[in-house]
Amino acid sequence: MKKLVALFLCIAMLLSITLAGAETSYETVLNPLAGGDLKMTLANLDLDGTLQPGMYEGQKIVVAVSSDNFQYSMKEFADLFHELTGGEVEVQSNPDDLFTKVQLALSTGGLYDVVCMPIAYIHSYAYSGYIADLTSLIDQYAAPGFDMNDFIPGLFNTYANYANMLVALPYKPDTQMFFYRKDLFEDEAIQAQFKAMYGMDLVVPTTNEEFLRTAQFFTKSINPDSPVDYGFSTMMSKGNSRFSWFNRIGEYGGSELNDDFSLGFTDGSGLKALEFMNELQKCAPADWLSFDWDTANTFFCQGNAAMMEQWPYLGTLVEAETSVVKGKVGAAVCPGESPTLGGWALGITADSPNQEMAFKFIEMCTSKDGECMKIRYSMDPCRTSNYSRDVVKDFSDKYEAMMENLAVATQLADTDIPYGSAEIGDAEEIAIQAMLSGELTPEEAINQMTEQVGAIVEDAKGDM
Numbered sequence: 366m367k368k369l370v371a372l373f374l375c376i377a378m379l380l381s382i383t384l385a386g387a388e389t390s391y392e393t394v395l396n397p398l399a400g401g402d403l404k405m406t407l408a409n410l411d412l413d414g415t416l417q418p419g420m421y422e423g424q425k426i427v428v429a430v431s432s433d434n435f436q437y438s439m440k441e442f443a444d445l446f447h448e449l450t451g452g453e454v455e456v457q458s459n460p461d462d463l464f465t466k467v468q469l470a471l472s473t474g475g476l477y478d479v480v481c482m483p484i485a486y487i488h489s490y491a492y493s494g495y496i497a498d499l500t501s502l503i504d505q506y507a508a509p510g511f512d513m514n515d516f517i518p519g520l521f522n523t524y525a526n527y528a529n530m531l532v533a534l535p536y537k538p539d540t541q542m543f544f545y546r547k548d549l550f551e552d553e554a555i556q557a558q559f560k561a562m563y564g565m566d567l568v569v570p571t572t573n574e575e576f577l578r579t580a581q582f583f584t585k586s587i588n589p590d591s592p593v594d595y596g597f598s599t600m601m602s603k604g605n606s607r608f609s610w611f612n613r614i615g616e617y618g619g620s621e622l623n624d625d626f627s628l629g630f631t632d633g634s635g636l637k638a639l640e641f642m643n644e645l646q647k648c649a650p651a652d653w654l655s656f657d658w659d660t661a662n663t664f665f666c667q668g669n670a671a672m673m674e675q676w677p678y679l680g681t682l683v684e685a686e687t688s689v690v691k692g693k694v695g696a697a698v699c700p701g702e703s704p705t706l707g708g709w710a711l712g713i714t715a716d717s718p719n720q721e722m723a724f725k726f727i728e729m730c731t732s733k734d735g736e737c738m739k740i741r742y743s744m745d746p747c748r749t750s751n752y753s754r755d756v757v758k759d760f761s762d763k764y765e766a767m768m769e770n771l772a773v774a775t776q777l778a779d780t781d782i783p784y785g786s787a788e789i790g791d792a793e794e795i796a797i798q799a800m801l802s803g804e805l806t807p808e809e810a811i812n813q814m815t816e817q818v819g820a821i822v823e824d825a826k827g828d829m
Contacts, residue, residue, distance in 0.1 A: 502724040582596065
């Protein structure tokens with residue numbers, strides 16, 4: 366990861382910015398990992414001329430972000446905004462315990478003007494009155510080309526709308542995706558072997574049943590003739606394992622929570638999903654419970670597994686010059702067609718004294734051209750029109766699959782209930798980890814989860 370960050374910073378230093386009055390010309394490299402061969406010139410970062418030289422001279426806003434790519438992409442926007450308007454944008458990175466720090470800062474007030482957070486946390490802050498309703502700011506200050514309808518509809522409705530307010534603008538779309546070794550799936554000899562073993566064609570799996578069968582076929586301990594050691598791999602360290610469970614629940618008719626905040630996994634769907642994970646881990650590396658973001662991605666890029674579920678940026682990493690599977694990976698909808706929905710958004714604090722400047726800043730970050738500045742930082746577009754740009758389409762063939770996953774993703778990575786997200790996630794992770802390590806049976810794990818998550822939800826509902 367540190368090498369990637371250094372590469373991004375080097376590329377950023379090579380970017381050219383030309384400012385002449387209200388006109389901007391900004392050249393950005395979409396994919397530095399593949400040698401920087403895809404470039405775009407962005408000409409409307411001044412938002413139809415509504416960002417003018419010196420208009421915010423002497424004014425300052427503070428933006429709270431996470432670390433790494435969030436920090437670097439936001440810093441680039443901050444520098445450009447200063448060049449365009451004279452306004453100072455201070456980017457405060459919070460690499461550890463982002464959510465607790467921001468929540469404390471918002472409750473005391475006066476520290477931040479803009480927050481970049483996962484959507485469930487933005488909604489919690491909005492519930493407490495810490496986040497401004499953007500409706501009037503859009504009416505007063507948005508550029509003529511703002512085009513709110515250009516945001517991906519389902520994604521915008523989930524991220525931005527909450528409690529009859531418009532609380533945020535989408536910044537980073539996220540959904541679990543299914544990545545597979547297309548060179549293996551398209552190999553005629555491998556296809557013939559699969560047909561001989563199962564009496565059916567080898568296809569990209571769309572159901573949980575197909576998924577497990579295909580994972581078993583590509584696992585050498587089950588099928589000694591498999592061309593790879595493992596049929597499947599993914600992040601399974603504490604904090605990540607519930608996503609695999611979420612990806613399964615939907616096909617079995619369940620969800621984490623129902624619309625009335627009752628538990629949606631106690632109808633047998635949660636147990637079936639856990640039992641599936643228990644079987645699937647026989648097709649995965651023995652140490653996958655230690656696989657975090659970097660470890661899991663490196664393992665797959667080294668060619669050790671046939672399939673993987675991961676967030677979209679894996680589609681960029683597999684095409685890096687150092688990747689063993691460069692040019693060999695396809696993307697599709699997660700089997701079961703109920704992938705986990707993540708995502709980050711930008712909100713403005715209700716007590717910010719500079720809400721106009723804060724809005725113009727987040728408008729630039731989420732504008733049609735602004736979105737293209739952040740692609741190289743793994744911040745994919747949230748606007749439909751950007752997926753029609755030829756150079757963006759050329760950047761990654763994962764985008765079609767990403768849009769398909771976004772269209773069917775409904776289960777949020779973080780529970781959308783005020784101030785219960787982190788505690789619920791911990792309870793789910795503890796139960797799943799205990800089951801996968803053999804400390805609990807699937808039945809014991811689901812019972813523990815039901816008791817603990819149910820208690821947390823009841824407490825949260827009592828405060829609503």
